[in-house]
Amino acid sequence: MLTKWIRVRIILVACGLGIFFLAIVVRLIDLKFIQGPTLREKAQREYQKDFPILPVRGSIFDRNHTELAISTFVKSLVAHPRRLPNKKELSRQLAPCLGMTPAAVQEILEQDRPFVWVKRHLTPQQAAAVEHFKAEYDRQIQAQRKQAQKGEAGPLPRADAFYLIPEPKRYYPHRTLAGPLLGFCNADGHGAEGLERFFDDYIYGKPQKSLNIIDARGQVVLSGEKELMDETMGDNLVLSIDRTIQYITEKELQNGVQKWNATGGFAVVMVPQTGEILAMAQVPAFDPNYYYKYSKDFYQNRNVTVAVEPGSTFKIFTVAAALDAKVVRPTDRYHCENGKFAIGNAGVIHDVHPYGSLTVAEVIKKSSNIGAAKIGLKLGAQKMDHYLKGFGFGQRTGITYAGENYGLVRNILSNRSLIDRVTVAFGQGITITPIQMAMALGAMANNGILMQPLLVKEIVDHQGRVVKQFQPTPVRQVIAPETAQTMMAMMKTVTEPGGTGTEAVPPGYTVAGKTGTAQKVVGRAFSKSKYYSLFVGAVPAEKPVLAIVVIVDEPKGAIYGGTVAAPIFREIAGQAMRFLGYYPSPHPASPTETIQVKKNPPAASPAAAKLTPLPPLPASVVPAAHKPGPLHRMPDLKGKTIREAIAILSNAGIRCQVEGEGLAFDQKPEPGAPLPANNQCLIRFRTR
């Protein structure tokens, strides 16, 4: 019996234990597999939290990597008005910290909205004052809560009713320097105007969310933020602008505008051989740090968005076209009708000074409208149209900037008005932008090769890796190199004694340029009191380093380009050349005596001359000007032809496997990756 009882007890205990362990196992299965996902989710909600990561906007650098625009984080004060019990008292206490009136703060806090910005972008002092006040406020809340727990209930304020949050803020430390060109960012950190807007996709960065593990007090235990750094950091822009030359240009333009009590002015400084824009200035300008203080008229970069009549400066293009088409020679003479030339019944053209017979070179030097009109007539509408397009007038220049104005170039071929067709020859009835003028002038100074304007040199990421590179791009050979050299020699005479632009020459340098004065169009007619004064030129005349365009809007007291714009040109050119290391020569080149006539005789008559397409770019130009350096990383080949891609890679000794045809759209290794160890890569091409 006893044995049996013991056995029964043992069995009972075993059963009990078995049931106990079974219950545990069942509970484990329940927790793990049945309630598991729900519980896991619940737990994750407790210890995991999404934290927004604000993007860091990339900087904008000049060509020497001086920062022109930088972003930092500053504090902004936000509030949830519905959580605030005593708004009046809080407004009174907060107002001195924010530098606002209590009424203004109260007005914001009284709004019936779940969330309000009390004040954005606080100064460091204001942020510190608010932080100090908030700490004190939180202590008072704690005390009130303790009292409430003892039974003294009342409307309790909440600690999260107002607080500081970080926000990006854009700074332009050089203030107005290149302001209209750079543009500005809005309060949310997005580019709103200028380059800031055009390249916003690159420099804004990407807002991300980081899944952080937090403890019971809400402190971050483990953060995944660092892994997202590459994506949140915006890329940096490297411009072709040189801040010193930009400063010189802005300063001298401002001085000139002030001197002549003008409405405004424009100036562009560029390198003719590469199309790089070293300075782009305008008056009036604005400070992008305080963009909200200016009207919208100030925001646009008028060197790109405003087209003006070029006036007599346009004669150089008419004469260049006539010389290149071999319609005239520099020594051909034209009678300038003693200052008054009637074109049948169409109208009468006047010269400022009466001239008799002038050579083509003298037409440029003396700036004769009648001489230019006669050359234009001899050139013919068809060729004129051909060369206008060749120089890029009436078309986009391809500058990386939004809102470019194409200018107004009438269709000379279909225009029935003879006077309209003739006046184009000396720059009336046509409008062009300062940037178009600079590029066309650059073509003249670059042996006839028109370059695409280069404003942004490269985009680099936050670690300095090149994301995108902009190379100098030749557009076309507009005129023959010999014609360009002849034109430069003619334009040099303009700045020599007897010419209209003698004021444009900085001491110790030579300048090839052209003056211009254009009536402004007011309503639908030419104004008799409002003018543009222009000077365009290249320095030094023999081997141009800089091509500069200066336009003064509505000068008072004097109107001629040689008087108003040429001195501004002189100051900009002299200082910029010295800064670039081209020092003035004590004995600059001797004055031009005669313009050499090229051996090729001109065509017999314009009608007989067959219009040929603009000559292709000489093969020697591209590699000489844009020879790539040794490659260290994979270049971005997207958009390149097979021939171009192979040429680039073969320079680095890389063999590429080609798939498809057309333009490259994919490559392995990716752009910016280290060069492949086996010196082989794959490029896929496709047709559009």
Next chain:
Amino acid sequence: MASNQIRSIALEKILAAPNRHQTLEYPRANLGWAKLFIIIVFTTVLVLTGCVVIWSHVQITTYNYQISELYQEQKELDNWQRKLRVELNHLQSLERLERLAVEQYNMAPPGPQQVINLR
């Protein structure tokens, strides 16, 4: 064998007992020093392993806290550096330098004849 022996001794004692309320003396199992030593070592290793695991987890958590704090500090320093760059660029702005040179130090740009190129 040993268990059968223990069981038979127990039964004998139960059968030999004068009544059921009499206290029985059970023989103690002789585990031996070797077995005891193994158990102690095993337990110690188990406890130590547990301690190491817990310690490593505590260390990981501590380091995670430190990493988070340092990353925040890095971000703040980074932002501070950006602010200093703004200040530096502002102080180096050509407009300011020229104004200082002209107004404070009575300097003026050199004339062309005053510049001597030493190359």
